[in-house]
Structures are given as C-alpha cells and as structure tokens.
Amino acid sequence: MGIYILRRLLIAVPSLLGISLVLFTVLALAPGDPFEELATNPNVPPEVRMALRASLGLDDPVWQRYLHWLTSMLKGEWGFSFISRIDVDTLIWDRIPVTIAVIGLSQLVALAIALPVGILAAVKPYSWFDRIASTFAFIGFSLPTFFTGILFILFFSIHLGWFPFVFQSEVSATGWAWWVVQFKQSIMPIMVLGLFQAASWMRYVRSSVLDVIRLDYVTTARSKGLTERVVVLKHAVRNALIPVVTLVMLQLPGVFGGAIVTEQIFRVPGIGSLLIDSILRNDTPVIMAVTFVLACLVVLFNLVADILYGWLDPRISYT
16 A cells, blocks of 8 residues: 555656746746836836846746746745735735635535435435435536535525624633634534535445446345345445545536635635635735645545545555
8 A cells, every 4th residue: 555655646746846837937927017006106216126026036947946946945934925025925824724624524524425325316216205305406606616615605594693604713702601702603604515515425436326226236135135225335335436536536626716716705715715815916926826836735635535445445555
C-alpha cells in the first residue's frame, strides 16, 4: 500500500505542475491590472508606481514570473496579497476552517440522507417510497444552490425569524452560547449544500444498488437463508458503494465551487468569498493560491477513492 501511494504521489507531480502552469499563464494574460487604483491616483508619482511593479516582477516575462512563483511555493512562500498586504497563506489558513466546517458537515448531511434513502428506494423499486424519493431528488438537484439559499433566507430568516441570514465571523458569546450561535448561523448554508448533494447522490446510490441486488451472488445469499437485512447491507451495498465512492470523491472538490456561491449568499467568511473578492479586485497571488489548492484537493480525493476501493472490494490489490 505504501509503495502504491508513493507511486500515485509521484504521478501527481507532473499533473500539478501542468495545472499550475496553465493557471498562471491564464491569470498572467488576463486583462486587468492589480495596480489600476494606483494608476488613477494623482498622489502616486509614475516613477513610484513603476518601481513598485519592478520590485514585484510584474514587468518580467511570464515564464520568468512562473519560475519565481514555483520556487517560492516550494519554499512555502506563497507571496502576499496586492490588496490587503497580508501573506497569502495567512489569508487562506484564516478562512479554511470555516469552509471545511461548512462543507464537511454538509457532506455528512448528504451522506446521511442519500445512503439510507437510496438503499431503501432500490430495495423497493417503483414503490410509493421510491417514487416520492425520486421526485424530491429530481427537484433537489434541479434547483441551483443560490436559488435554494434565497428560499431558505426568505422562509427561515425573514418569515419565521429562526436563523440569521448573515454569518458573523466574530461572536462575543462564550461556552455553550457560542456553540448555539454558531449552529444557528451555520445550519442554513450546511443544509443548502447538503440537500443539493444528497439529491444527486441518492439517485446514484439507488441505481448502483439496483444493479447489484439483481446479480446471482445476491440470489445465492438469499437461498442460503440469510435475512434480507444481511443480504442487502453485507452483500449488496458494499459492492454497490464502489462506483458511489468514485462519484463522491470526484465531486468533493466541486463542492467547493458550489460553496463559493453559498458563501456569497450567506456572507460566510470562507475560501469561496476570499476567491470572489480576489477575482473582483484582480488580486493574482490569492487567486493563484486558492485555485492551486483546489487542484491539489482533486488529486488528494482521487487517491483517497483508490484507497477506499481496496477496503470495499477485496479483489483489488495494490501490490
């Protein structure tokens, strides 16, 4: 297993280098100037502006700037934001706990809904439960997260007044009161992302279990006198989860994209809002760092999916 993981990590290196090269080139050739405000500011002399650009290497060729960025990244120096004048790694690490908490809990909610509902719908295909669950699933992944988020705000915040619709990064409460405040302001973005993912995953779980439950070895397990619960959970579901694991792991980085919209709606101070603000202000170092982190997550979740294959299917060997 250790040799396999090392081999996969070595294969990922050229992929990440190619991704970083494409990202850096696109951002370098994109229109806009991070020092546009200085250009229109009469209090900043032109020679000061030119000296500042030269000190940051913005007038160097693209390949030279990329090599400088790559060597700095390998040293752990991610640069600093052109707008806030704060180190990029500090900005990201300040935002990442909130994003991980919201996305992580939303994925747990999605799995807690999709797995049991999808399995029950497959065990009883074309029943009333299956039809109702499929209907809600189609509605769930047909509605975009920004529309669902606005509906949640209108109903739960404005109409009922149960939850705040603006996330507060600084909470003065302590102890259990702090947890209550965090729960109230986090529950809506968590449920918006979780329900959207659950609707999609439920259909995949149902389809995968429905394919496996008709196979001969499942029929053989029933003929041995095993209970339906053991047949479904131990024999059918475990093999049916293999393609579902692939789907979940490959979609997890994409959830960060959905979280960008959700964080903007609920004003959650996470990675998504940081990326949007950086794009609007043409803050290239922050944009490059955030997008590169997302690319690393894609590689990481692919590796986790391959490792889980061996646990779910004993026939898969990594020797």
